[in-house]
Amino acid sequence: MTSASRTRPLADAGTYVVQVAAALLTLAPFALSVLTSLKAPVQFASTSPLSLPNPVTVENYLTLFDGSRVDFGSALGLTAAMVVVVLAGQLVFSIMAAYAFARLEFPGRDLLFWVYLATLMVPPVVTVVPLYLMMVQLGLRNTFSGLVLPYLLGSPYAVFLLREFFRGIPSELTDAARIDGAGTWRTLLHIVVPLSRPVIATLAIITVVTHANNFLWPLIITSGDELQVLTTATASLQGRFNANWTLVTAATTVAMLPLMAVFLAFSRRIVDSIQITGFR
Amino acid sequence: MHEPSSGARTRPGRRRARLREAVAGYGLLAPSLVGIVAFLVVPILVAIGLSFYKWDLLSRPRFVGLTNWAAVGTDPALLNSAAVTIAYVLLVIPLQTVLGIALAVLLHRGLPGSAGLRSILVLPWVCAPLALGIVWKWIFAPTDGALNALLGTSIAWLSDPDLALPAVAFVAVWSQAGYVALFFLAGLAAIPASVLEAAQLDGAGAVRTFWYVTLPLLRPTLFFVLVTTTISAFQAFDSIYAGATNVVAMQIYTSAFKTFDMGRAAALAVALFVVLVLISLAQQLYFRRRITYDLS
Numbered sequence: 230m231t232s233a234s235r236t237r238p239l240a241d242a243g244t245y246v247v248q249v250a251a252a253l254l255t256l257a258p259f260a261l262s263v264l265t266s267l268k269a270p271v272q273f274a275s276t277s278p279l280s281l282p283n284p285v286t287v288e289n290y291l292t293l294f295d296g297s298r299v300d301f302g303s304a305l306g307l308t309a310a311m312v313v314v315v316l317a318g319q320l321v322f323s324i325m326a327a328y329a330f331a332r333l334e335f336p337g338r339d340l341l342f343w344v345y346l347a348t349l350m351v352p353p354v355v356t357v358v359p360l361y362l363m364m365v366q367l368g369l370r371n372t373f374s375g376l377v378l379p380y381l382l383g384s385p386y387a388v389f390l391l392r393e394f395f396r397g398i399p400s401e402l403t404d405a406a407r408i409d410g411a412g413t414w415r416t417l418l419h420i421v422v423p424l425s426r427p428v429i430a431t432l433a434i435i436t437v438v439t440h441a442n443n444f445l446w447p448l449i450i451t452s453g454d455e456l457q458v459l460t461t462a463t464a465s466l467q468g469r470f471n472a473n474w475t476l477v478t479a480a481t482t483v484a485m486l487p488l489m490a491v492f493l494a495f496s497r498r499i500v501d502s503i504q505i506t507g508f509r
Numbered sequence: 510m511h512e513p514s515s516g517a518r519t520r521p522g523r524r525r526a527r528l529r530e531a532v533a534g535y536g537l538l539a540p541s542l543v544g545i546v547a548f549l550v551v552p553i554l555v556a557i558g559l560s561f562y563k564w565d566l567l568s569r570p571r572f573v574g575l576t577n578w579a580a581v582g583t584d585p586a587l588l589n590s591a592a593v594t595i596a597y598v599l600l601v602i603p604l605q606t607v608l609g610i611a612l613a614v615l616l617h618r619g620l621p622g623s624a625g626l627r628s629i630l631v632l633p634w635v636c637a638p639l640a641l642g643i644v645w646k647w648i649f650a651p652t653d654g655a656l657n658a659l660l661g662t663s664i665a666w667l668s669d670p671d672l673a674l675p676a677v678a679f680v681a682v683w684s685q686a687g688y689v690a691l692f693f694l695a696g697l698a699a700i701p702a703s704v705l706e707a708a709q710l711d712g713a714g715a716v717r718t719f720w721y722v723t724l725p726l727l728r729p730t731l732f733f734v735l736v737t738t739t740i741s742a743f744q745a746f747d748s749i750y751a752g753a754t755n756v757v758a759m760q761i762y763t764s765a766f767k768t769f770d771m772g773r774a775a776a777l778a779v780a781l782f783v784v785l786v787l788i789s790l791a792q793q794l795y796f797r798r799r800i801t802y803d804l805s
Contacts (some may be wrong), residue, residue: 244615248622251612252629255687259632261655262644278658326541334527335534341542348549352785354744354758355778358765359552359559365566382544413533442637444747449766460639460747467643467751474647484640492635496628503631503688504695 259485266290266479273475289479298470299454301483304462308441308487310373311458315380315440316433322383323432324425327391328417332403342392345385353445361449375450376458380440387432390506394428395421431502434495441488459484553782560776565769577776587777590760593674597756598742600678601685606734608682609689610727614719616690617697627694630687638684638747645680646751667752677754681745689734696730697723732796739792740785757781 265273266289267282293301329335330342360379361370369375398421406416422429444460451461463484467477492499560577564570581587612630616623633641648655649666657663666676700723708718746758757777765774 240618241620244618244620245622247615248620248626251687252626254683255629255632258641258644258648258655258683262647265647273653278653278655322540322544325537329534329537333530333534333537335531338534341538344550345545348545350740350786350789351549351553352740352744352782354746354761355556355782356549356552358761358771358774358778359555360548361765362555362559362771363547363552379544379548382548383541385545385549388541413530413537417537438635442639442747444637444639444750445762449762460637463637463640463643464750467646472650472653474650474653477643478647481640481644485636488635488637489632492628492632496631497624499635500627500631500691503634503691 262478263482265475266482268475270473270475278474289475290483292476293466293479293483298476299457299462299466299480301459301462301480303455304457304459305483305487307373307456308458308460311377312437312441314377316436318377318381319383319387319436320429320433322381323387323391324417324422324429326383326388327395328413328421330388330392331395332400332421333413345388348385349389357445357449360446364450369450371451371453371456373456376447376456379446387436390432391425391428394425398424428505430498431505434499434502435506437491438488459487553779556775556779556782559772560779562772564771566771567769570772573772577772578780580773581776581780586755587757587760590755590757593755594743594745594757596674597678597681597745597754598739600675601681601742602735602739604678605682605686605689605738606731608686609734610693612686612690613693613697614723616694627687627691630690632687633684634688636684639750641684642680642748642751645676645748649676673752673754677749677752680748681742684748685738689738692730692734693727696727700726728796732792736789736792739788743781743785743788 261279264282265278267285267287269282269284269286269288272280272283292298296302326345330338330345364370364375364378367375369378402420402424403416406420411419442460443458444464447458447461448464451457454465457465463480466480470476559570561572561574562570563573563576616627646667651657651663651665651668654666656666664672667673704726705718705722708722713721744758745756746762749756749759758781761774761777761781764770764777
């Protein structure tokens with residue numbers, strides 16, 4: 230493709246113009262909101278929304294963490310705890326199920342796999358009301374357990390993605406392990422999981438992004454100030470201090486920053502991950 | 510999928526091995542099976558049952574037959590939310606798909622710097638839609654928002670009924686076009702260069718090659734992208750929460766947790782689910798009928 234482009238300077242120039250425009254348009258909202266979050270409320274009220282912060286101040290960020298309004302420190306901690314627990318549960322239980330579907334033979338396997346596939350279609354918006362009622366029955370409303378339980382035991386999507394990958398692992402490798410006397414668990418842990426690192430990393434990224442950014446379920450299952458994650462804390466701050474944009478943009482920045490940091494560290498991996506999931 | 514081989518060679522040892530494998534299989538499956546049944550299958554059944562009741566969480570649920578279902582078809586607020594959602598989907602999906610393909614084609618040229626742009630374009634995907642929705646709410650704010658400052662106007666973007674929906678749709682396209690482009694980029698990379706060269710040798714120009722060769726070969730990607738993005742667009746909630754546009758997901762949320770009408774929320778949720786299943790089936794049929802190409 231580069232050989233063709235070298236001979237077409239006009240097309241190259243056009244491509245660059247559009248690419249730069251797309252990059253600027255993507256980045257501008259982030260840049261503008263970060264600039265606003267670094268302004269004193271007095272400056273924001275008296276100068277153009279597009280002006281640079283003068284002086285630069287972090288008072289909005291300090292307000293988020295001093296516990297006087299919505300406590301972003303504990304929201305950050307709770308979000309991290311929720312993501313870690315859900316990620317661990319999803320990986321372990323989805324890997325187990327995917328291996329059973331990919332490599333073991335047992336009666337009812339294909340029927341059960343069909344059930345998993347069918348639930349891929351179920352949208353979260355449809356299940357939240359019954360899930361909420363179930364959690365109320367279990368006494369788990371407004372608890373950490375209630376927050377993580379519906380996602381802890383694996384997801385059909387994860388099982389599907391992993392099963393496709395596991396099926397591609399040469400069966401000679403798993404058979405050889407079995408002949409050497411390795412049981413199901415050892416084969417899974419020492420052969421299948423190490424060979425599946427790329428797809429497991431992909432799944433981990435998708436799970437972290439999905440659950441760190443989940444809003445609907447935390448909004449519904451938690452109430453009050455003590456059990457807020459970053460998304461619900463941001464929404465509640467925005468609801469209470471609606472026109473206080475310097476504070477609100479500081480909150481959105483804090484809400485987006487952890488994943489942006491992850492993103493910067495793994496951007497190549499993430500881009501590849503998204504593309505892997507497109508091949509079904 | 511291979512069936513277990515026939516019982517011709519069944520000996521006690523073999524039978525025991527098979528039993529052991531079945532036990533291992535069910536053991537490995539057990540946790541996720543419990544999760545999928547308890548948190549996906551049962552909730553659907555509960556939602557269906559609940560849609561025939563009136564329940565405010567405090568008094569006893571009261572059987573009301575098809576009342577909630579009649580409301581889904583007649584209640585002006587619900588019909589309005591359905592219309593708004595459909596308009597939203599019809600604005601977002603074509604725009605972001607065309608834009609995604611266009612960006613992918615440009616990125617596919619592989620000029621220096623493309624990798625960097627690819628990363629930038631995915632940035633909105635890693636950010637919470639809720640937080641992005643709030644950022645854009647500020648950008649669209651009438652007096653102290655960035656957009657009006659930039660244009661020198663004082664337009665109430667989000668409270669003007671004619672502008673609110675396009676504004677919200679624009680935000681969705683802004684945040685997803687890059688993500689969608691990545692799928693098409695992967696699709697383009699899978700097209701063998703020889704096919705495109707053959708078209709060019711036959712005298713087809715860039716536009717004709719794209720239209721008659723590249724685009725048909727992108728059909729599997731297009732199918733995947735359309736199905737997944739349409740399903741999620743019909744459920745849009747987070748990014749719209751701050752702007753309070755009346756989409757179906759918002760109606761489900763307010764019915765259940767603001768007016769505490771669980772039956773109505775359930776009926777609406779099940780109706781949305783049915784619509785999504787029908788749309789996916791229709792898309793599947795449409796793409797099935799079209800020719801698919803095997804390039805392997």
